[in-house]
Amino acid sequence: MSTVHEPTTTAGVTAAVGLSVWPASTRERPHGDLTVGGVPLAELADRFGTPVYVLDEAEVRDRCRTYRDAFPDAEVLYAAKAFLCRAMAHWMDEEGLGLDVCSAGELELAVTTGFPPERIVLHGNAKSPRDLEVALRLGVGRIVIDSPSEIARLAAAVGPDGHQKVMVRVVPGISAGGHEKIRTGTDDQKFGLSIADGYAAHAIARILDQPQLELTGLHCHLGSQITGVKPYLGAVRRMVGLMSRLHEQHGLILPELDLGGGHGIAYRPGEPALDLTALARKVRAELTEACATAGLPVPRLIIEPGRAIAGPAGIAVYRVLSVKHTGEHVFAAVDGGMSDNPRPALYGVRYAPRLIGRHSIAAPARVTVVGRHCEAGDVLAADAELPADVRPGDLLAVPVAGAYHLSMASGYNLIGRPPVVAVRDGQARLLVRRESLEDIRRRDVGL
Secondary structure, rough: OOOOOOOOOOOOOOOOOOOOOOOOOOOOOOOOEEEEEOHHHHHHHHHHHOOOEEHHHHHHHHHHHHHHHHOOOEEEEEEEOOOOHHHHHHHHHHOOEEEEEHHHHHHHHHHHOOOOOHEEEEEEOOOHHHHHHHHHOOOOOOEOOOOHHHHHHHHHHHOOOEEEEEEEEEEEOOOOOOOHHHEOOOOOOOOOOOOOHHHHHHHHHHHOOOOOEEEEEEOOEEEEEEEHHHHHHHHHHHHHHHHHHHHHHOOOOOOOEOOOOOOOOOOOOOOOOOOHHHHHHHHHHHHHHHHHOOOOOOOOEEEOOOOOOHHHEEEEEEEEEEEEEEOOEOOOEEEEOOOOHHOOOOOOOOOOEEEEOOOOOOOOEEEEEEOOOOOOEEEEEEEEEEEOOOOOOOEEEEOOOOOOOOOOOOOOHHHHOOOEEEEOOOOEEEEOOOOOOOHHHHOOOOO
């Protein structure tokens, strides 16, 4: 297997033509419906209502195994911010992955599900006192320090007799990622400590003066939706360069190097995706060569895929509420929108929705799929190719919806967030129930 977006779940079975960005278990039925994990999507829409998220458990697990196979000597942490629920944490545990979390909420949900806290890494550019308190109380494996002020706060929270493993998030000065809002490897954004201006080296020196903090390695994250290997190789060289200087100045040999995630996936057929096999091979070779040149032992590599595991395993299913012809444009409005998927509005992401539940012989037409919210920017898929006879009551399924959809969902217009349903081997089960009006009312406690 050569790319992140082409896992294999059943030997010798190829997904139907046109379904390259769908889970490998996806099959077309004669009447126009699709099955995922052996379950018809239209049946799920009727059973659980719409909008509904469908998560193919086998696809999630297969992608975990693909990462373990590609990086057998590395530690693979699932980036929980992409999507986290108790079942997801359980699957990651069973598949041998660690977790990368960004808050006390993500941390506590994982640990109370039974996930081993020592296999969890806590991130965050502005960790709250509660984040640190919970991390220390639950025994999180490592805390990634993101700012100089965090060093003293963390040391005080650990106490003179305590001990906590930490890493330092370093900005390597490399621009990579699918959109300017998701590029985090440069010096002009909020994350990390820069190599170029000396802040990273200064922070590391301060950490070494805190005996209760054990510095285990360096961390960097270049951005998201990176589809080429080259930025990661540049990051390896710059990170090893910093490790070499730390060795010269402090005699320090760090056993870990975390290259973060950001592995790009295809959202529509034909789009590029990161070649995971090439990434693993070239990063390993670059790291070995750079360390040999610097006279350092090769640190253990850590990577943090999130989107590349959860994204292609998820499908969002909507029902069309209205179809409007305005000039040369056709708008199909569905019963969800930016409250359950803000990514098109935030990053201009493009999807490829598909009509399901009936077979249409109408010619294809350009249809803009819009949400139900009171915003002109509430567009889920601009100029999507759908049958010209799309009509109210139809079902539309949007692939690659497993990451940064429900995790970024909001309460806009008090519609309520959709449920998440897992499918596998012809069975469906509810993982996260639909947010109800009663849930919303219970939070509203004042008059």
